[in-house]
Amino acid sequence: MKVIVVGRTKEKYLLEGISEYVKRLGGYTPLKIVEVKDSSKAEEEEKILKAAGDDYVVALDVGGKELSSEEFAAFLKKNLDKKMVFVIGGEGSQGHQQLGYLPG
Numbered sequence: 001m002k003v004i005v006v007g008r009t010k011e012k013y014l015l016e017g018i019s020e021y022v023k024r025l026g027g028y029t030p031l032k033i034v035e036v037k038d039s040s041k042a043e044e045e046e047k048i049l050k051a052a053g054d055d056y057v058v059a060l061d062v063g064g065k066e067l068s069s070e071e072f073a074a075f076l077k078k079n080l081d082k083k084m085v086f087v088i089g090g091e092g093s094q095g096h097q098q099l100g101y102l103p104g
Helices: 012-025 041-052 069-078
Strands: 002-006 032-036 056-060 084-088
Touching: 002 041, 032 041, 041 056, 041 084
Parallel strands: 002 032, 002 084, 056 084
Antiparallel strands: none
16 A cells, blocks of 8 residues: 655654554555655646556545545455555645546
8 A cells, every 4th residue: 555645744743643554554554655745736646646656546635525434444445456545635736637536
């Protein structure tokens, strides 16, 4: 599993939380965090798609479909056969055209 983050995480408490969850998930699946530099929307999309490669991209977007924990777990279970990439956008990067949204 891969998480692509637009922008750099600087806050110490967030870095500690990320580190803890990477450690927790490590027993279940390898997890890689990829940071993509903030830039124009088109440049961000290009960098995100390059980092994602052929993996299944799920754009986590404030304007996307909201799932409960149970729904998200069912989505993950349904897609276990896919290499997943979760994209967390930077400030104002919602709505990347090429990335789409979580399927309903």
